[in-house]
Amino acid sequence: MSDRDRDPVAVAERVLDAVAEVAPEIREGLPGRRRYLDDENPSGEDVLAADVYADELVESALSNVPGAGAYASEERESAVDLGGGDVSVAVDPLDGSSNLASNNPMGTVVAVYDGDLPASGRDLVGAGFVLYGPVTTMVAGTGSPEDATVREYLVADGDREDLGPVSLPTDPTVYGFGGRVPDWPADFAAYVDAIEDELKLRYGGAMIADVSQVLTYGGVFAYPALESAPDGKLRLQFEGNPVAYLVEGAGGRSSDGDGSLLDVPATELHQRVPVHVGNPALIERLEAALS
């Protein structure tokens, strides 16, 4: 392999290209795969036929990417060795798949780390998501988290057509928070009381579609710590880190309640973390409310 093949940022570009290329096939396979299988993923959630289908397509797409050394997925207990190098790819093949039955948006979320998993968000060399909405788009960036610039692409016939840079509007308008309201800790509920006077609720139940609303209109998305689940629901390697990378790259902030998600120590592949992302002032207020 040439030096260019090994360069982690170049590998990340190729990973994002490969995911964009397979996205139309994932989308086309959804209509016939809306049933649940008699199975659970490593986080104990019910698995749809579409989750397994998307996972297998992504694995096969990544196995042809020079420099990609490991593939980890929310649907698998442990990472698969791709044999290609030091770069690891963590994927949520179908984020928000419970939206399939109700025909609402979903996405594929990709995190590319320079090193073995579990890895810190500071080791990301690229991240992106495909959104299966009325149109199929990808939002993605490459480079270190401190320098990443984030762009939106139209995904058509497996190619990415550049639609321009993504940057959070400075005048935020939307919020969307996961979990049952009675399960929210009192300090988080008090924060919601304060911001719901200023913003309007937009929540669809697929993290990546809800984050896309924040990237488009400005605001805040959270799947917070819950009384019944102090680490929340979302997973650091597959969801928290890539979303933090993209929102921070678009001029926003991320937080686990204390500081950037990118600084949360990685302890295990399927570790969960409270996720809060959005305009910097809204995340600062959140951290003040939770401190």
Ligand code: FDP
């Ligand atoms: P889903 O279970 O449908 O795949 O982590 C996955 C996720 O969706 C997120 O996309 C979403 O924000 C969250 O779970 C919604 O979970 P609940 O409906 O259980 O609150």
